[in-house]
Amino acid sequence: MQASARPSWTPLAWRLLGIACFLVAWQAASSIVKSELILPGPPIVLKALANLSTTAKFWSAVSGSLARVLESFIISIAIGLLSGFISGISQPAKAFLSPFITGVRATPVLALILLAMFWFPSSQVPVFSAVLMAFPVMHTSAEAGIRSVDQNLLQMSRLFHVPKRVMLWRLRVPSALPYILSGAKNALGLCWKVVVAGEVLSQPRMALGSAMQESRLMLETADVFAWALVTILLCGLSEYLFGLLSARANLVYLSVAPQVSRQSSI
Numbered sequence: 001m002q003a004s005a006r007p008s009w010t011p012l013a014w015r016l017l018g019i020a021c022f023l024v025a026w027q028a029a030s031s032i033v034k035s036e037l038i039l040p041g042p043p044i045v046l047k048a049l050a051n052l053s054t055t056a057k058f059w060s061a062v063s064g065s066l067a068r069v070l071e072s073f074i075i076s077i078a079i080g081l082l083s084g085f086i087s088g089i090s091q092p093a094k095a096f097l098s099p100f101i102t103g104v105r106a107t108p109v110l111a112l113i114l115l116a117m118f119w120f121p122s123s124q125v126p127v128f129s130a131v132l133m134a135f136p137v138m139h140t141s142a143e144a145g146i147r148s149v150d151q152n153l154l155q156m157s158r159l160f161h162v163p164k165r166v167m168l169w170r171l172r173v174p175s176a177l178p179y180i181l182s183g184a185k186n187a188l189g190l191c192w193k194v195v196v197a198g199e200v201l202s203q204p205r206m207a208l209g210s211a212m213q214e215s216r217l218m219l220e221t222a223d224v225f226a227w228a229l230v231t232i233l234l235c236g237l238s239e240y241l242f243g244l245l246s247a248r249a250n251l252v253y254l255s256v257a258p259q260v261s262r263q264s265s266i
Contacts, residue, residue, distance in 0.1 A: 040222040048222040049229060057211065062230065064206030065195060068123075069238070072130035073191045077184060079131070080138025087139070088146025088176070097139075105136045113198045123205070126198030133194045134187035141183025145176025181246045188242055192235040 009017075023042050030041035040048075052058045087094040112132055116125040199209025208231055215223035 037219060037221050040225060044222050045225040045229060048220075049226040052223065052226055052230075058230075060206045061208050061211045061227075062234070064204070065199065065208040065231075066234065068126050068195045068199075068207070069130070069188075069191045072127045072134065072195060073188055075127075075131045076134035076138050076187050076191065080135045080183070080187070081142050081180070083135075084139040084142025085146055085176075088143040094143065101136050101139055104132055107132075109133060109194055109197060110201075113194075113201050116198070117202055121204075122202040125202035126195040126204070126207075126209070129198045130191045130194040134190045137187045137190060138180075138183050141179045141186075142176060145179030148179065149175040184246070185239055185242055189235055189239055192231065192238070196231050 027041050030039045033039045036044060083097060087097055109129065112129045113125060116128045120128055196207075196209040196212070199207035200213045201209075203210045203213065208227055212224055212227040215221075215227060
């Protein structure tokens with residue numbers, strides 16, 4: 001007689017349970033504090049969010065921050081891929097770029113933002129700061145992916161005089177792709193954090209960070225929480241959509257790469 005199967009929870013159910021526990025803990029803490037100025041409860045924050053979402057200011061702030069995040073993300077991907085591929089292929093290039101990458105990675109975000117405020121207009125300060133923070137992540141991921149190629153396969157390819165373009169598309173890129181996609185997802189989340197932090201300090205027009213700072217100065221704590229919640233939701237949504245697009249791009253690449261390599265070998 002077979003034992004009855006235990007009901008298994010799906011990952012979505014566990015996520016919902018985690019969110020529910022967080023909301024309960026938040027509400028409990030708010031009830032203990034008993035001050036909306038210090039810690040408003042979830043219902044108050046959600047009401048503030050609903051009120052904000054009906055204003056033109058809300059959607060202009062969302063669109064402005066989203067544009068800055070996309071700009072910084074694209075620039076970070078482009079620079080990080082280029083430098084990461086070069087460092088992964090060339091040991092001298094890796095040694096040459098290593099001090100710069102280490103220095104940027106060790107620099108506090110706040111220091112970068114404050115320095116950028118001397119050099120750029122307020123609308124570009126968050127972009128510059130986010131690029132400097134996200135680019136090393138992309139660089140390291142691309143470099144690690146390139147260096148993860150099986151060295152025996154590379155030696156065999158050189159022995160049989162396989163064209164470099166075929167080695168690139170059939171060996172190096174497939175090996176680096178998981179690293180690149182993982183690094184790009186991390187860079188996207190980092191761009192959201194740094195862009196909004198830069199907006200809080202530089203105060204550009206049409207920005208979530210500017211609206212957050214304005215609400216803080218007006219002592220509208222519920223609005224500050226609402227703006228922060230919008231940032232979290234947008235960051236999570238963008239990472240989810242990127243995951244779907246990266247999975248699709250991976251499938252497309254696997255179908256296109258053989259054709260590219262065959263054309264390169266002709």
